Amino acid sequence: MHFRMDWRSVNFDWNRARAFLVTAEEGSLSAAARALGMAQPTLGRQVSALERELGVALFERVGRGLTLTPSGLELMDHVRAMADAAFRLPPIVRKLRNLAPGIDVEIVATNSESDLRRREADIAIRNYRPSQPNLVARKIRDIHGRIYAARSYLDSIGNPLTPEGYAGADFIGFNRSGELIAAMTRFGLTLTHRNFPVVSQSHLVQWSHVKQGLGIGIMAADIGDADADVVQVLPDLDPIVIPVWLVTHRDVHTSRRVRLVFDLMARRLAQPYGR
Secondary structure (H helix, E strand, C coil), X not given: CCCCCCHHHCCCCHHHHHXXXXXXXXXXXXXXXXXXXXXXXXXXXXXXXXXXXXXCCCEEEECCEEEECHHHHHHHHHHHHHCHHHHCHHHXXXXXXXXXXXXXXXXXXXXXXXXXXXXXCCEEEECCCCCCCCEEEEEEEEEEEEEEECXXXXXXXXXXXXXXXXXXXXXXXXXXXXXXXXXXXXXCCCCCXXXXXXXXXXXXXXXXXXXXXXXXXXXXXXXXXXXXXXEECCCCCCCEEEEEEEEEECCHHHCHHHHHHHHHHHHHHCCCCCC
């Protein structure tokens, strides 16, 4: 019997968590050690130490490889969610730490909507303009979302040149609500829930699956175009325009510390990825 753990209550050593994540993605300690540029025994000790720390088995051996246990699968999603902000936030946090080292930062990386009115978060990045009267919102910019896939996946489905050619393709979804299906119609793609065999709320999980050739996904063009592991699908089509709003509670916005973070995030998020 498997009992689901509350991973949010666990404090992780990131080196061990990274060792676990890469081992899970590579499927063996030897491959993970090569990917990380470290000795296999050292990597194995980090993974074993994480298992002892958590009190659960994360892997089981299958032939010459490793496969995730149910606890390992849960931890995989959680660790990827921990890293979900890795695309844009690290340079912002680094700048903030230089400007105001006394401010503590907690990043909540989730697609679930934090309630700013109940102070579940001080600042939120959202893709729509909030309507609540007690919130202060600033539109930062529009992001152009485009479709990407690994070359290996496109080769496997014959490299279609028209939207109709993707009717039977696999896509990586955010959830099963149908929102992404509706969004894909803007690209001329007629899809159903059968086109989405894999879903995850974690953007990093989705992107990892796309890069590993498991399906097609949407990403901001400035991030996707900079990644050599993927190519644009149907690049001649118009992109999906995704607004980026920075939001805080009106009362919190008067805090000097929150205002400092808010203004810094607004300036840096307005810049294209990697600048």
